[in-house]
Amino acid sequence: MGLELYLDLLSQPCRALYIFARSNNIPFEFKHVELMKGQHRTEEFRKVNILMKVPALKDGSFTLAESIAILLYLARKFKTPDHWYPSDLQKRARVDEYLSWQHINIRGKGSKLFLTKVLLPLLTGQPLPPEKLEGVTEELNVVLKQFEEKFLQDKPFIAGTEVSLADLVALVELMQPVGAGYDLFEERPKLAAWRKRVEEAVGKQLFQEAHESILNAKNLTADKFEPELLEHFKHQLLKQN
Numbered sequence: 001m002g003l004e005l006y007l008d009l010l011s012q013p014c015r016a017l018y019i020f021a022r023s024n025n026i027p028f029e030f031k032h033v034e035l036m037k038g039q040h041r042t043e044e045f046r047k048v049n050i051l052m053k054v055p056a057l058k059d060g061s062f063t064l065a066e067s068i069a070i071l072l073y074l075a076r077k078f079k080t081p082d083h084w085y086p087s088d089l090q091k092r093a094r095v096d097e098y099l100s101w102q103h104i105n106i107r108g109k110g111s112k113l114f115l116t117k118v119l120l121p122l123l124t125g126q127p128l129p130p131e132k133l134e135g136v137t138e139e140l141n142v143v144l145k146q147f148e149e150k151f152l153q154d155k156p157f158i159a160g161t162e163v164s165l166a167d168l169v170a171l172v173e174l175m176q177p178v179g180a181g182y183d184l185f186e187e188r189p190k191l192a193a194w195r196k197r198v199e200e201a202v203g204k205q206l207f208q209e210a211h212e213s214i215l216n217a218k219n220l221t222a223d224k225f226e227p228e229l230l231e232h233f234k235h236q237l238l239k240q241n
């Protein structure tokens with residue numbers, strides 16, 4: 001039995017895995033788990049990942065959860081080019097540093113803006129109050145400034161002169177607010193130039209293909225979601241807001 005990746009490309013970590021595997025010619029079977037239909041909450045998927053989250057990997061009888069762990073597993077198993085996860089101690093430390101920081105910062109704030117801007121009006125049936133949007137946008141802007149000043153600085157990529165897992169993980173997360181209609185690259189020339197370099201490094205066509213669904217996310221309607229999942233989101237979002 002070959003390698004199986006359980007993904008939904010609406011999810012940022014799933015897109016990172018998909019792009020990484022495809023750009024490195026890693027053979028895998030794409031198992032589509034539709035989040036909006038609640039397929040990640042089924043007993044069948046629970047056998048692959050008891051945490052009931054995507055992405056997930058199955059390699060023969062071996063299963064693995066958590067996107068960073070899966071990326072590193074693939075990099076090591078398929079001996080992908082060194083620049084993805086450098087053997088150089090300090091370059092690898094730069095990649096690890098970003099991957100450790102990003103969860104509650106770029107990922108946390110980018111996801112919050114997406115959920116607030118796209119899902120909250122869908123769930124409540126009410127227009128989004130401007131002050132709510134301003135609040136989550138400002139939170140994101142703070143971590144974007146930190147990303148530019150601390151991690152990117154004046155380098156072509158996070159770890160130096162070549163693309164790494166850190167760049168890929170960062171960019172797919174930053175595309176989530178773009179999918180909500182907030183173009184965070186527009187007034188940030190350094191970020192925009194970095195985005196272009198990362199896209200070219202992985203393949204522009206592949207990058208666009210992986211982001212097709214999320215870039216249409218602002219057209220989502222409530223009937224596309226499984227009702228129980230909609231209630232779950234509503235509870236979570238209203239608690240946050």
